Every structure is written in structure tokens, then in C-alpha cells.
Amino acid sequence: MSVAKLSVRQLCVRYRDGDVVLRDLSFDLAAGECLAVLGESGSGKSTLARTLIGLLPNGARTNGELRFDGEVLDIAAAARLRGRGIGMVFQDAAASLHPLRRIGVQLSEALRRAQAGRTVSDALGEVGLDASSTFATRYPYELSGGQRQRVMIALALAASPELLIADEVTSALDPLAAREILDVLARLQRDRRLALLFISHDLLAVRHLADRVLLLRHGVVDALVDKAIFFATPPSDYARVLLAAAVRGAAPLLVSGTAVLQVQALSADYAERPALRDIDLALPRGGALGVIGASGSGKSTLARVLLALQSGHARTLQIAGADPFVLSHAARKSWRRRVQIVFQDPGMALDPRMTVAETLLEPLRLHGIGDATTRAARVLELLASVQLDATLAPRYPQQLSGGQKQRVAIARALALDPELLVCDEAVSALDLPVQAEILALLQDLQRMRGLSLVFISHDLAAVRVLCDRVLVLEQGRVVEHGATVDVLLRPQHAHTRALLAAST
Amino acid sequence: MPGDRSLRIAIGLFFVLALASLVGPWLRPFDAWHTDWTQLQIAPGITHGHWLGSDAIGRDVFVRTLLAGRVSLLLGFGAGAIALLFGLAYGALAGTLGGAIERLMMRALDVVSALPFLLIVVLLLTLFGRSGVLLVVAVGVYACIDLARMLRAEAARLRVLPFVQAARALGAGPWWLLTRHIVPNLLGFAVVYLSLAIPQAILVESFLSFLGLGLDEPSVSLGGLLAEGVQELEDAPWVLLAPGGFLAALLIAFTLLGDALRARLQRPGVA
Numbered sequence: 001m002s003v004a005k006l007s008v009r010q011l012c013v014r015y016r017d018g019d020v021v022l023r024d025l026s027f028d029l030a031a032g033e034c035l036a037v038l039g040e041s042g043s044g045k046s047t048l049a050r051t052l053i054g055l056l057p058n059g060a061r062t063n064g065e066l067r068f069d070g071e072v073l074d075i076a077a078a079a080r081l082r083g084r085g086i087g088m089v090f091q092d093a094a095a096s097l098h099p100l101r102r103i104g105v106q107l108s109e110a111l112r113r114a115q116a117g118r119t120v121s122d123a124l125g126e127v128g129l130d131a132s133s134t135f136a137t138r139y140p141y142e143l144s145g146g147q148r149q150r151v152m153i154a155l156a157l158a159a160s161p162e163l164l165i166a167d168e169v170t171s172a173l174d175p176l177a178a179r180e181i182l183d184v185l186a187r188l189q190r191d192r193r194l195a196l197l198f199i200s201h202d203l204l205a206v207r208h209l210a211d212r213v214l215l216l217r218h219g220v221v222d223a224l225v226d227k228a229i230f231f232a233t234p235p236s237d238y239a240r241v242l243l244a245a246a247v248r249g250a251a252p253l254l255v256s257g258t259a260v261l262q263v264q265a266l267s268a269d270y271a272e273r274p275a276l277r278d279i280d281l282a283l284p285r286g287g288a289l290g291v292i293g294a295s296g297s298g299k300s301t302l303a304r305v306l307l308a309l310q311s312g313h314a315r316t317l318q319i320a321g322a323d324p325f326v327l328s329h330a331a332r333k334s335w336r337r338r339v340q341i342v343f344q345d346p347g348m349a350l351d352p353r354m355t356v357a358e359t360l361l362e363p364l365r366l367h368g369i370g371d372a373t374t375r376a377a378r379v380l381e382l383l384a385s386v387q388l389d390a391t392l393a394p395r396y397p398q399q400l401s402g403g404q405k406q407r408v409a410i411a412r413a414l415a416l417d418p419e420l421l422v423c424d425e426a427v428s429a430l431d432l433p434v435q436a437e438i439l440a441l442l443q444d445l446q447r448m449r450g451l452s453l454v455f456i457s458h459d460l461a462a463v464r465v466l467c468d469r470v471l472v473l474e475q476g477r478v479v480e481h482g483a484t485v486d487v488l489l490r491p492q493h494a495h496t497r498a499l500l501a502a503s504t
Numbered sequence: 505m506p507g508d509r510s511l512r513i514a515i516g517l518f519f520v521l522a523l524a525s526l527v528g529p530w531l532r533p534f535d536a537w538h539t540d541w542t543q544l545q546i547a548p549g550i551t552h553g554h555w556l557g558s559d560a561i562g563r564d565v566f567v568r569t570l571l572a573g574r575v576s577l578l579l580g581f582g583a584g585a586i587a588l589l590f591g592l593a594y595g596a597l598a599g600t601l602g603g604a605i606e607r608l609m610m611r612a613l614d615v616v617s618a619l620p621f622l623l624i625v626v627l628l629l630t631l632f633g634r635s636g637v638l639l640v641v642a643v644g645v646y647a648c649i650d651l652a653r654m655l656r657a658e659a660a661r662l663r664v665l666p667f668v669q670a671a672r673a674l675g676a677g678p679w680w681l682l683t684r685h686i687v688p689n690l691l692g693f694a695v696v697y698l699s700l701a702i703p704q705a706i707l708v709e710s711f712l713s714f715l716g717l718g719l720d721e722p723s724v725s726l727g728g729l730l731a732e733g734v735q736e737l738e739d740a741p742w743v744l745l746a747p748g749g750f751l752a753a754l755l756i757a758f759t760l761l762g763d764a765l766r767a768r769l770q771r772p773g774v775a
Contacts, residue, residue: 304669307673309669309672309673332675333675333677334675336673336674336675337675339673340673340674341669341670341673343666343669343670344666345666348665348666348667349666349667349670350667351667351671351684351685351688351689352667352689353688353689362671362674362676362684363674363675366674366675366676366680367675409670412670412674413670415674416674
């Protein structure tokens, strides 16, 4: 290996409250090489990035040796190199761009400060964006998530850094946009001989981009090996768990029976724009329908209409035996017992001022089910059904992990014994092993309770394991539907093929 | 936590001021309205008993300042309570209901806030006489407009969050959402804003009293005392400095309290 661009020796980082976040971390990164830092949330990935650019929170202490180009990289050096020798791209591009300034202005400012001698259109073209002057006059809110992320990369590259740190840059994007970002990064790395530190919890992205993989767990290096070795022969137990969670079983067989869901020619608006146009869908009792599509395809609008949380027009609309939009007030309230939802963001799915027990009691109180003793027993039963410990009952959401919160959200949805459960990206925000657990839980519930599922996701692997049928949405229209095995193995529509290509 | 320390300091300062205005006047043998013709414009000191001196007609400045502080605090909290009650009800209701009702309620609020507040208060005070109750209500209504607007925005943000949507999907109606989810999550926000609205109310009352539109004699208020102090600034500056200092300390205590509470509310994990 050539001389290391970045060399880290026995790095320890400790926060003020005494938590050791990184312990004895050592690695080298050469120019033109991509090292992927893989690990679940809380493993210390982002702390590593912050240490390298000298942006640790106040009171954090570091030990060990960092060298960049052979020079010692202390706080002062990191501050000097930040944005020059070392560039950084964050997960949330929307929060990192100035919302009220045109992207061309922001870029030209960075280019001028770096005295790079390149124009805005050069910089935009390099990251595969439209290099015309009209594109540069747009504001960040006029761009898609993928385009914003490319602008962020162009900004990070303005001063021609030799090391680029990309922290979860694809996590907030749908698979198509994510794949495009990965392609841009791969090309830049090749053309500029960038040393790339690619921080992610996405195995697919890591497999696509990395030369070597550094697996972090609880702040300690669990494995540091070549990519091929990592994926072929997982070097540790934890790596095996991660990989096993990613490779899931075959699609279930097509379920048939009486329909729990029968929808014809459904149209609905979102934010006063048409979001769904002439959707047909059907689901037999006990079946699971996967709804896939890129962001903005109308997936979440579909979920909201199925729950009668927003209105829609349809020729036929039978959801769990009724059309909620023609029901009387009282009838609709009792209809709600039969259809429930689990949302994506476990952080906001539970009222922060209610304990777990109060959250689970709410549906019972709303519908006047049982008395104090039977309700308390029901709460324990619900906790057990989502494999949570009864001792969690008096806790507040802030005291729970993401996976625990999502289990509580599922338990709340089950409290009224629904026939149909709609999961809107219910596992997307969770770490991979936790995702696998939640998916297994949903499978169990489906089998044991005869629950019907509408599983909305952009994660095709999750859809494949859980759903017997699939519907592909593009810009509010159904472009393809059928049995999971057929659609995912023999896709007919170009959009389905693109989605599939982006997730393998 | 640094937030906790500044919160403790703010609460400490506030309690010292409140306690002083509550029991302070009883520490001295003087009556606030007793005029002592032998003790005109005495400078502050310990030996003669007038700790903060006396004014042009021999009244004790210490007792009068703390009594006025009592009035200001009472008025601030009264106006604050009115603002909290109406602002919370109005804002939370508009934000929870949404749609046309929300727009109508907020436009009505825009109309009210476009009215010249001070002019109307002055008019009311001249029409109905200078009463404390009227002053408290007027200042409370004034503060409640801003509070309602802010709480409406916050309630509208909460309304679309998954936990509120999940409750709707469970069959909860607007009243249930309002009382179980929206209002409990708004309270922290409302209290922070209140800690900024109360000093504003105190300031508005002082301003009106300074102009001679506040509470009638023989009641004392900080603004009234400031107006008297200005008259004697050259001969007896302590008559101005004592109520002025007390008012400044009171406002600083509230501002610190508001900042510390806000910092505490914004800590991660508390939505």
C-alpha cells in the first residue's frame, strides 16, 4: 500500500459525561482508496467523522495520534484543514444548505474562497447535475433530495480536498437517488484520487463503493478487512449477524380468500396536488401487499387514505368491509378498530408526554373497552405480544431505543385487534438487525392473528420476505402489480427494473 | 448541566425579589403614605431608619418601592394567567382543528392585533376610570394575542406528527386530541413564552403608570414611582434609582428564567 493519506493510531474519544465513544481505533487510508465505516447507530461512526474535522462537542477529550499527509492532526490543524484538505458531506443535505440562497450563489462563494479557478457550471457538471445557468438559480427547496446531496458534494469538493468524509449521505434517499449518489462518489474518487471515508449503516452502499470495510461496534473495531473478504467470509460473529439480517428468506406464496381490501379507481391529492391517480388494488384476508416506489410516488398518501386520515375519491372503496367516507361519525369510529397504522419515524410515533402504559391504554379508553383491571392485563398482554418486557410499561418514549419504540407503536396498533395493518416505511429508520427483528415480529403476527398487511416500503428486501403480492407506484400511478415472485424476478416495467437494479 | 445552573440562579433571583416585596414593607415601621415633614429628601442610610432615603414629602422610599413591586408582580401574574388561559385555548383549538376554522380564527386575531393597543387601553382607562382590574385584563388580552399565534403554529406542527395521526387512526376526535395530546405537549412551550410575556406586562403597566394612566393614588406602582423620581432627580436621585433598580432586577430575573426554561425545553429527547 502507498503512503497513507490519513493515519489513525489508538484513537480514544470520551465525552464530558464520561461515555467512552471510541476506543483504540487504528487504521490507515491511502489516496484513491475508499474505507467504509460500518456500524449501527451509537457505534461511534459520526464521532469519528467529527474528530477528523475537529468538530467534537465541548468537553470531549481525545487520545491517540491522528496524522494527515504525515502531519499531526490536532484541533488547530483540523480547523485549518476543514473544507480545504478535508471535505465533509452530511446526511441531511436540506439542513446543511442555506435555505434562502440560490445554490449557484452558495457554490460560487465556496469556489471563490477556495480560489479554485473553476466555475459554478464546472462544479455542477462534475457531480452530474445540469450545468446550465438556470439550474444554478434554483433554491435548495426546489431540488430533490438526491440533487441537494450532489450540491453538498460539489460544495465539499470546492476546495479540492484530498480526503472526503461522507457521513450517511445516502440514508435519507430512496434507492434510485441513493444509487446515483454512490455512482457520483465512485467516479469522483477515481478521477480525483480521493481518499474516501464512507460512513454508513447500509450494507448495499458499502458493497458498491468500498475497498475495505471497518466494522465498528460500541466504539471498538470489530473487523477491518477487504470488502471481498468481509462479504464472502464474515470475519466476526457480529459481521455474520449483520449479513444474515440483510439476506432474508424467499417470498411467501400467494394468499387467496375473501377480500379485506377492494379499491378501484382511487384518486387523492396531497398538498393540493394530485398524488394518486386511478389506483386499483385488492388484498385477500391474511395476505400482505407490498407497495414500492421512489419518494414522491404517492405511497404515504395511499396509507393516509386507507386509514381515512385524508379524503380520496374512488369508484369502489371497501376497506375492512366498509367505505369509511360514507360512514356516519359513530360508525366510522368503530370502523377504525378494524384498520390500524404503524408509521416510519419511531421517534415521533409516541406521545413524548405519555408512558408506554398510557400509550397502550389510549385505544382501550377511546373505545371504552374493559375496566381498570382488564385494561392493565391487556397492556401486559400487548407488551408480551411484541416481545417487550413488562418493566418497560412505566417508561417514557425518550427512555426507549428505536426498535423498542417501534414495537410499542405496533402494540398500540394491535390493541383493538385490527383486521388490516398498514405499515408506512415501518422499518426504514431502524438499524439492520432491529429491522430483521421487527419484520420477523410482523410475520409472526400475520400468521398467528390472520392479520392482513399493507407494507409500504422502499426496501425491496423487506417486501420480498414479507409480502405475497406487490404493487409498484410511479408518480401516483400503478405501473406494475402481481405476485411478489413474478414482479421481483421478472419485472415488466422499466421503473420496476430501475428500482430493482438500485437495490441489488 | 449548565442550563440547570442558570435556571437555579434565575429562580433564586426571582424568589429574593418576590420575598422582598412580600415581607419587605413590614420590616420597617413606616407606612407607605405617611408623610414626615421633618424628614424631607433624606439620603439613604441606616441610622435614621430610612434605608433607601425619603422623598420630597418625607415618605419612605424602601417601603414604597417594595409595595409597588408587589403591585407589579401581582399585575404581571394576573395578566399572565389571563394570557395563558385564553391564548392556550384559542391557539390550541385553532391549531388542532385546522382548515377553514383555523384560517378564520387566525384572521380574526390579525384584525385584533392590528388595533392600536395602547390607544385603546388609554381610552378604556379614561372612560371607565383607572382600575387595576381593567389594567390587568387589558394587558392580559394584549399578551394573549401573541401567545395564541405562537401556540397555533406549534399545535399545527404537532397535529401532523405521527403520534397525533396514530391517535386519529385509533378513533380519537378533536376534543380528545386537544386535551390528551396537543395541550400537554404545548404546556412547556406556553410556560416559556409566559416567562417572557409577564415582564412585558409589567413593563407596559409601568409605562402607563409613568404617563399617569396607571393605577390611581393612593396605590403605588413602579411606573408611578419612576414618574415621581424624575421630578426629584437633581436633589434626591435615590427616589428614582430605587424603583428603577427594582424594576430592572425584576425584568432581568424573568428574562433569565425564560432563557433557562427554553434551554431546558430544547434539550434532546423532549419534544
